[in-house]
Amino acid sequence: MELFKKIFAPVVQYYEKIKAEEEERKRREDLRKQRIAYIKTNGKYISAVRNLNNSIGFKNIESHPRFKRTCNSKAQLDNFNIDNHMLLTIEDSSDYFTGMVKAVQYNRKKHNQYEEQYKKILYNGYNSKYYSQYAVSTVIEANELQTIEMQECKKIKKKPTEDFTIELIVCYTSPQGRNEYTRTYKFDCAKIEYYLNEYQKLQKNKESAVYQRQLMTPKLRYEIMKRDKFKCTICGRSQKDGAKLHVDHIKPVSKGGKTIESNLRTLCDICNLGKSNSYDPYGLN
Numbered sequence: 001m002e003l004f005k006k007i008f009a010p011v012v013q014y015y016e017k018i019k020a021e022e023e024e025r026k027r028r029e030d031l032r033k034q035r036i037a038y039i040k041t042n043g044k045y046i047s048a049v050r051n052l053n054n055s056i057g058f059k060n061i062e063s064h065p066r067f068k069r070t071c072n073s074k075a076q077l078d079n080f081n082i083d084n085h086m087l088l089t090i091e092d093s094s095d096y097f098t099g100m101v102k103a104v105q106y107n108r109k110k111h112n113q114y115e116e117q118y119k120k121i122l123y124n125g126y127n128s129k130y131y132s133q134y135a136v137s138t139v140i141e142a143n144e145l146q147t148i149e150m151q152e153c154k155k156i157k158k159k160p161t162e163d164f165t166i167e168l169i170v171c172y173t174s175p176q177g178r179n180e181y182t183r184t185y186k187f188d189c190a191k192i193e194y195y196l197n198e199y200q201k202l203q204k205n206k207e208s209a210v211y212q213r214q215l216m217t218p219k220l221r222y223e224i225m226k227r228d229k230f231k232c233t234i235c236g237r238s239q240k241d242g243a244k245l246h247v248d249h250i251k252p253v254s255k256g257g258k259t260i261e262s263n264l265r266t267l268c269d270i271c272n273l274g275k276s277n278s279y280d281p282y283g284l285n
């Protein structure tokens, strides 16, 4: 028996050594997993990024909204003027488009702030001694923890929508649906901003005095005089009495008056001169 033990002792020792090594390896692996799990929930950089995520919110933006337009004829499709159409579409839903552009501008601005804060957390705040608290015994282990924490920060880093693509699908289907033609136009935020700008210019122009004066056509002038029986609405004189008749804006265009029948009247040159550019909102002039 003694001899037996003596002969096999090295073999037993060998297996015990392997077993001990295996146990040590397992212990270290468990420790490693624990550290990783701990850092993923309690790591100071991850926690700081989470706090940042809670402090800066971004707007949700529909990234691919679609609009569809149907044409009545092939010619209409072929002559489709995209600029005019977009201006009309914007007129229909100007609040929607303004909202989209504002949301993008908001997200871009907030994203800059977010990036600055994120960089501060990760670069300025980095401390190599920090990982020694997690019972790491080697530099490799510390580096691994650091890599994992940085990766985790990247994973939870917010990526706000900073642009969108509006798709406009224009289609025409021939009678009985024999042929179907579609065209797709795409617009990003910058393009929509351009259209909104053009639309606002048009609106302003419509409201401007210049535009209102342009609306004063000879035909309309005649209609108003006819309505007023070719007499000055203040003094009652007509051309027969030697009066020179004008059509006058009751509320002057320079004060926002519109060229519409209810704001127009016939005046003789004398009454018109006396009126000048004054306007009494109670209709006394």
Ligand SMILES: [Zn+2]
Binding pocket: 232, 233, 234, 235, 236, 237, 267, 268, 269, 270, 271, 272
């Ligand atoms: Zn008069």
